Amino acid sequence: xxxxxxxxxxxxxxxxxxxxxxxxxxxxxxxxxxxxxxxxxxxxxxxxxxxxxxxxxxxxxxxxxxxxxxxxxxxxxxxxxxxxxxxxxxxxxxxxxxxxxxxxxxxxxxxxxxxxxxxxxxxxxxxxxxxxxxxxxxxxxxxxxxxxxxxxxxxxxxxxxxxxxxxxxxxxxxxxxxxxxxxxxxxxxxxxxxxxxxxxxxxxxxxxxxxxxxxxxxxxxxxxxxxxxxxxxxxxxxxxxxxxxxxxxxxxxxxxxxxxxxxxxxxxxxxxxxxxxxxx
Numbered sequence: 446x447x448x449x450x451x452x453x454x455x456x457x458x459x460x461x462x463x464x465x466x467x468x469x470x471x472x473x474x475x476x477x478x479x480x481x482x483x484x485x486x487x488x489x490x491x492x493x494x495x496x497x498x499x500x501x502x503x504x505x506x507x508x509x510x511x512x513x514x515x516x517x518x519x520x521x522x523x524x525x526x527x528x529x530x531x532x533x534x535x536x537x538x539x540x541x542x543x544x545x546x547x548x549x550x551x552x553x554x555x556x557x558x559x560x561x562x563x564x565x566x567x568x569x570x571x572x573x574x575x576x577x578x579x580x581x582x583x584x585x586x587x588x589x590x591x592x593x594x595x596x597x598x599x600x601x602x603x604x605x606x607x608x609x610x611x612x613x614x615x616x617x618x619x620x621x622x623x624x625x626x627x628x629x630x631x632x633x634x635x636x637x638x639x640x641x642x643x644x645x646x647x648x649x650x651x652x653x654x655x656x657x658x659x660x661x662x663x664x665x666x667x668x669x670x671x672x673x674x675x676x677x678x679x680x681x682x683x684x685x686x687x688x689x690x691x692x693x694x695x696x697x698x699x700x701x702x703x704x705x706x707x708x709x710x711x712x713x714x715x716x717x718x719x720x721x722x723x724x725x
Contacts, residue, residue: 481696488689496693501669502678509675510701512586513654516593520650521643524601531602532609546603549596554659561592562664584666589674592660597650604646608639641713648709655702 485493496502531543549557565572565582575582582588612635620630658676665672673681675698682691 478699481692481699484688484692485696488693492689493693496690497697501673502694504670505673505675505678506698506701508586508589508673509655509698512589512593512674513651513657516590516597516654517647517651519590519594520597520601521647524598524646524650525605525639525643527598528602528605528609532606546599549599554596554657555663557595558592558660558663561588561595561660565591565664583664584668584672586665586672588664588666589661589672592664593654593657596657596660597654600649600653601643601646604642604649605639608642612638644709644713648706648713651709652702652706655698655705 488496527546531539531546562583563569565575565588567573567576567581567583569583572582580587582591616634617630620634621627625633656676658674658680661674662677665674665677667673667677675694679691679695679698682688682694
């Protein structure tokens with residue numbers, strides 16, 4: 446009997462692939478992050494509590510996570526609208542508008558921060574009109590939200606675009622033909638289809654905003670207990686040679702960020718299972 450020829454694959458087998466994967470992730474991700482916890486473990490509990498529970502640290506955490514959450518929610522709304530327009534409509538200059546969405550990806554964050562500050566300061570092109578209304582954007586918490594919204598928009602748009610492109614329009618047309626309003630069509634037909642992608646875009650925008658530094662440091666004003674974000678506080682501790690304080694804050698931020706992303710990924714998995722159950 447002739448032996449069957451074993452199919453050759455360009456990709457190596459599971460054992461080698463898994464070994465390379467674990468080695469790469471360990472060197473690039475796990476090893477550097479583990480050093481934070483190793484360094485923080487050298488402190489006793491009272492020292493860690495003193496660092497984390499100080500008024501300045503708590504204010505920075507509240508501002509960073511609160512502003513990031515607000516910016517990610519804003520991007521979910523307007524990111525969907527932008528993605529919908531780019532996918533469903535044809536208009537002059539569409540290619541250029543589509544390219545503009547990626548500008549926050551390519552633009553250096555420091556350049557973005559300087560540009561936003563120039564626009565939204567009281568004498569800026571946009572800030573002067575807010576100033577007339579008695580609203581100050583630059584050097585306030587509002588400015589931080591503006592900067593985080595700017596850098597997070599592409600994550601939502603680029604995550605939603607493929608889903609909207611592949612969506613079957615017949616279901617929408619059927620809902621309309623049966624008398625459903627636009628709002629009901631969106632809630633019962635469109636939203637269930639895009640929910641997993643929308644949650645993914647939200648998670649990416651949130652994670653990006655939490656760790657943002659360059660664009661925020663210019664427009665925030667960097668006032669302790671008022672407009673100081675966590676990345677800036679960590680940099681301040683390092684400049685003061687307070688390596689223990691910087692390490693503890695960074696490690697805690699890493700834990701909270703990981704838990705937030707884990708929770709969002711669990712919600713995303715639940716949404717996908719719910720969507721599959723609806724199709725059965």
